Amino acid sequence: MSIKLRLTIMNFLQFFVWGAWLITIANYWFGTKQWDGTQFGAIFATMGFASLFMPTLMGIIADRWVNAEKLYLVLHLLYAAVLFYLPQINDPVTFFYAMLLAMCFYMPTLALSNSIAYTVLTQGKYDLVKAFPPIRVWGTIGFIAAMWIVNLTGSKATGMQFYIAGASAVGLGLFSFSIPKCPPRNIKSEQSSLVRTLGLEAFKLFGNYKMALFFIFSMFLGAALQLTNAYGDVFLDEFKFFPKYTNSFVIKYSTIIMSISQISETLFILAIPFFLKRFGIKKVMLISMFAWVLRFGLFAYGDPSSGLWMIILSCIVYGMAFDFFNISGSLFVETSTSSQIRSSAQGLFMMMTNGFGAVFGSLVSGLIIDKYFSISFTNVKQLASFLDTDVNNSQLVNFVKERGLSISENGLFDTNLILKDWHHIWLTFSLYTLVLAVLFAILFKHKHDKSMPLGAK
Template sequence: MNVKLRLIIMNFLQFFIWGAWLITVANYWFGTKGWDGADFGAIFSTMGIASIFMPTICGIIADRWINAEKLYGILHVLGGLTLLYVPMIDNPVSFFWVILLAMVFYMPTIALSNSVAYNALKKNGLDVVKDFPPIRVWGTIGFIAAMWITNLSGNKASENQFYIAAVAAVLLGIYSFTLPKCKPQHDVSENKSFVELMGLSSFKLFANYKLALFFIFSMFLGAALQLTNAYGDVYLDDFKLIPQYADSFVVKYSTIIMSISQISETLFILAIPFFLKRYGIKRVMLISMIAWVLRFGLFAYGNPEGGLWMIIASCIVYGMAFDFFNISGSLFIETSTDSKIRSSAQGLFMMMTNGFGAIFGSLVSGYLIDHFFTTSAGKDWHNIWLTFAIYSLVIAIAFAILFKHKHDPNEIKKSISH
């Protein structure tokens, strides 16, 4: 089978697993289970907690001891079996711990999938910057497909969303063992220091001013991503509390409306090579941050009737907000670090975005929403989204001032060729 097709299947299933429940879990939590809202932010913090240590640890293991594709497969099988247990849980505390275990297995697979894909493309003499984005776009298509299946099958608030994710995870785990071999880059027989032996040398990346700033801003942008994942679908569903919007298309198909965000991703992923080569990493990431401001600002003023265009525009802008930082950021790490610690470096990137960023975004937003934007009448979504927009604007201004990077049109191509 063609290597590109094999990687397309991997990416499709990788994000199908997430899309089956990530956007709709709030409807399950608040609607089906009727659990307290103050605890909901903790569910999204599980991704952050797992991402603090698991991507880095698994990156070190893949760099030194086990083929990345084999470790990737083992993690998916274990994650799928854990998701099968989620519907059996009947209290929020146990739900938190089981979801945390599922995320311990899932989160490191995102970075590992990048490592497996980059390695396979290079082995086949392909250009990573040119050929990876069209492959990665199928991950977004997988996410969309899962969202549509969950919504159209009537399961956006049911436990079946976890069964759908579990089956996909086990299938991907089995399939992973057929992927191109991605062997460890280190010779474990070499006489190395403890830091080198454990692969901890990747943490030295924080000594580089530019990379340290990149990782810090990755954390802040990771927080923004968790805000929209956690509250986007339930925000649209809450329009049912307003009589004039109760039977609107937006309420009935909130998950499908949200999937426009992922559809937009597929277009912006394909535009990344052009933008990176023409404008450089700093400008592309800055564009991403401005897009986050628009994402939240448009949500603040949207509604299912006269303001429907704002909701749709917000979902379209999301594609640029997400892709221009996450995908270009992954490529930036790939081209700015030594090959021997590359899997570890990708793990660090995931740790900052989906680790500390997710925890920060989930817990702080949960506290603010519960204490300042929730009344007996419901949540004040207008001011919630405006607050998020202001947060993103402050981050964008700080990044523009602090992150120094001179653009070289050939920089990324040169780095990969080395």
């Protein structure tokens, strides 16, 4: 088996073991377990907490003491062990700590998989610029495949999604035995300072107005990414509560519909060089921000019937919103920093987006949705009005019973029923990204010169 094929399989599985639950966990949380939204926000924040320190720590270990492919193997096996445990948990607090542990094992493997690929391709004397992108694209394909499998097997609201991810993580760990050795660099004589060792020297970039502003906006856009990952699939799934949409294809295959976002992502990657060369980083980032405005705004007005085109278009727009921010941002950092701190600067970019941005987006969105956009119903008449159906509709009565509630003779529930106001949730998120776009356009000063590198003034 060729080196490129082995790395392709590794990338496919790397994102498969994440995609098997990342988009669908909300269905398990709200539907099967019926836990509250504030706690769910904390679950998505675990990725941010883990990203603040684990990739750096594991990177130091791989650089100095342990072969990268061996560390990669161990981390995936530990990740799998926690995934197998998750369906056994019946307490949201315990689930939070277990998920935090899982993320501490998984998040470092994202950086390690890139490091392994770069090392192996360099050993094989491949051109990294030409060889790596086609390999990395298979990671997104793996993510899409996982979403489809989880949906088609009826696992999107059950603990089976964690078993699928766990079994695949075991397979990936074992497959890493086939990866060529990536030994540590064994740095001995270089007495680097602790600050340099930990990559903290890149924080000096905050002394530069343009870079500081760029990193701050990266954090806030990183928060927007968490919003769509956390709530996109459960939003589509909850159309099943409306009797007129009960048999809709969108509800049954909500995860497959959401996978259009990832398919779009693979296509917009190809457009990035053209847009960056022609328009420069500021305009490309603004395009990304306005794409996020459209992403959320289209969701606000979309539905599984006459508004299906809005949902589909929202998923297509996601590719532009994600790629033009993440990949273009990474390229901007690459061309705006010196070679001495380039790797640290990339780490800082990831920390601001996947770390601080993820924590901010997950926790704040959970609190806001619970406080302002969760509607409490006390009787069947209120619920029927919200769902736009008749009070005596059999589907409505069955829906109430499925939620474990009983209806008295005068139509009262034995306990309040809580549903989310998705229309106003998405409008709020859209307004959030619109404000970011306007502020970025005003505050970020950058003049694009087609003949100069991206980061040039």
